[in-house]
Amino acid sequence: MSEPDIRIGDTEREEALRSLGEHMSAGRLELDEYGDRSALVTTAKTRRDLLALFADLPEPHPRFGQVARPAAAEVVPKQAPGSPLSHRLLRAAVPLGGLIAVALFLLIRNPLVFLMVPAIAILAGSVLGDDGRRDRHRDRDRRRRS
Known part of the structure; x- marks a missing residue:
């Protein structure tokens, strides 16, 4: 070319x-x-x-850098690391908290126990931060490819 x-x-x-x-x-x-x-x-x-576009104009004209030729490199497939155990446990804590809230409600008949579920979700989200979102997207993409 x-x-x-x-x-x-x-x-x-x-x-x-x-x-x-x-x-x-x-x-x-x-x-x-x-x-x-x-x-x-x-x-x-x-x-x-x-x-x-610059044929009839004096300098300045656009300058172009050298064309970089890609070097032949060995392609090593990158393995995606799994979610750390702590992330998986925190993600499991939210539905588990929901089950515990239902059980407590049946025992003590106080609807305030259901506030435990969003509190656990907020706590887990603050600990996981964006890592939890990346883990979920990566896991979802793996399932789609499988």
Whole structure:
């Protein structure tokens, strides 16, 4: 693949827009022409597309870095670690707390025992934080792939 046919990314587009802004500030481009070329920059796919917008303009032009060639590397599959035991126990505490609350309600007939369930959920959530959410998403994704 030749250099002009290499696809560009957002960084190159942003640099091209800055260069066009400098040309407009210097009076080389009118506002309408700047708008037209800016629109073309946002839809440009390759280096050739960008460079064509600067063919009739002096420097500055967009500069492109060297194309990085991916090195042949050995691919080692990454094994996802399981949830730590403490996370699994805390996640199990919420439904267990619900069962205990029902049993206590039947024994003492006080509906306030049901407040124990959200208290356990809040405690477990504060201990787990985002780790618990990541564990649940990872476990769900594993089940879907299986």
